Amino acid sequence: MDAIDRRILDQLQRDSSLTNQALADEIGLSPSACLKRVNRLRDAGIIAREVAVLNPDALGQCLHMVVEVTMERDNKLLYQRFLTSAVNAPEVKQCYQVTGECDFVLIVTVADLDEYDRFCDSVLYADDNLRKFRTLLSRKRHKFDTSVQLSR
Numbered sequence: 190m191d192a193i194d195r196r197i198l199d200q201l202q203r204d205s206s207l208t209n210q211a212l213a214d215e216i217g218l219s220p221s222a223c224l225k226r227v228n229r230l231r232d233a234g235i236i237a238r239e240v241a242v243l244n245p246d247a248l249g250q251c252l253h254m255v256v257e258v259t260m261e262r263d264n265k266l267l268y269q270r271f272l273t274s275a276v277n278a279p280e281v282k283q284c285y286q287v288t289g290e291c292d293f294v295l296i297v298t299v300a301d302l303d304e305y306d307r308f309c310d311s312v313l314y315a316d317d318n319l320r321k322f323r324t325l326l327s328r329k330r331h332k333f334d335t336s337v338q339l340s341r
Contacts, residue, residue, distance in 0.1 A: 193218070195339045197226055198235065202336045205239040242335060250298045252305060253327040257291040258313070259320045267318040268292070274316065280308045291323070309339070 196216050200207060209214070212225035230236045245251065258275075260268065268286075275284050276297060283296035299305045305324075313322050 197215045229267040245298050249300050252299050254297045255325045256295040258293040260318040263319045271316050274312050278312050
């Protein structure tokens, strides 16, 4: 990956709705050369997908929570069972297996506390290997960024 590829990626992660012509003009390439590079970046898996980033607050999904999950036993099969349940839950927007005092960190977005309570019942309390969980309720989001810093 060269500097031109990084410039293409930088533009696309800011606005993936750019037409190939607009992207080529911004980068200083011919449209065909630009398209070849973009397709190569897609084929290499560097561009995973292109999506619209929606405002959850504007859609009534205004409770954002960080949930720290601690499992009872260190067992790969039991962890996988929990992971399957967590990643399939539509309320879970991000799921990380971490080191430290807890085993997993979930980023959860819901409309209200009733919806969060249903999530707890169906995903968290339903797992008999889950020792405890701690919920941190976000009062205000100061930064949300999906971009990847590209080394120069």
